[in-house]
Amino acid sequence: GESVGLHLPTLSVQEGDNSIINCAYSNSASDYFIWYKQESGKGPQFIIDIRSNMDKRQGQRVTVLLNKTVKHLSLQIAATQPGDSAVYFCAENRMDTGRRALTFGSGTRLQVQP
Amino acid sequence: DTGVSQNPRHKITKRGQNVTFRCDPISEHNRLYWYRQTLGQGPEFLTYFQNEAQLEKSRLLSDRFSAERPKGSFSTLEIQRTEQGDSAMYLCASSLLDSNEKLFFGSGTQLSVL
Numbered sequence: 267g268e269s270v271g272l273h274l275p276t277l278s279v280q281e282g283d284n285s286i287i288n289c290a291y292s293n294s295a296s297d298y299f300i301w302y303k304q305e306s307g308k309g310p311q312f313i314i315d316i317r318s319n320m321d322k323r324q325g326q327r328v329t330v331l332l333n334k335t336v337k338h339l340s341l342q343i344a345a346t347q348p349g350d351s352a353v354y355f356c357a358e359n360r361m362d363t364g365r366r367a368l369t370f371g372s373g374t375r376l377q378v379q380p
Numbered sequence: 381d382t383g384v385s386q387n388p389r390h391k392i393t394k395r396g397q398n399v400t401f402r403c404d405p406i407s408e409h410n411r412l413y414w415y416r417q418t419l420g421q422g423p424e425f426l427t428y429f430q431n432e433a434q435l436e437k438s439r440l441l442s443d444r445f446s447a448e449r450p451k452g453s454f455s456t457l458e459i460q461r462t463e464q465g466d467s468a469m470y471l472c473a474s475s476l477l478d479s480n481e482k483l484f485f486g487s488g489t490q491l492s493v494l
Contacts, residue, residue: 298481300481300482300483302485307487308487308488309384309471309473309485309486309487309488310423310471310483310485311485312482312483312484315482355422355423357422359481367413367425367428367436367481368425368481368483369425370422370423370424371422372420372421372422373420373421373422
């Protein structure tokens, strides 16, 4: 089937450590991926995106890695801060169906311990 | 505030009543999306518009759900004869036409059906 999923539902890290959130997808036709952060009571907030013709993209304190061979996506957050505590979603866009809307996974909760 | 605006933030209704939510997208964005999110899950795509045209509505959950964007600006989502299972967060998002579907979300309308 087609799915976007996550390996770990909850990730707890110490403040200052690096965080890695993983995501698996099963559809090789997916050509665009986004990571979103969602804080309680708010809508998802864009973090970083990557197209399938890339394997790495960096932003401010965040890096997304894409491994198309194993259909795996990860989000790395450097020097994790308490403000990073939230639920993180990966989302994919599949162009083969002609439907131009993101499909989201079920999310990983990141808890940053002071 | 130039982000996506949704009203109301919260709606409590009795089963069987009709409800309508409004979304004002970012002004220059051509595309507008509706998603539904239940607790612990990622957003689930419902429908989207390109300007005033509704290009995808097969994911609307039932014929009780309908959406409009009459002038290509704001949009409304209506749920008729609400059921307790309709209780969820309803999210609106918008994007530019050629943005690779980088969606910008509003804070959502939390619906509770009693």
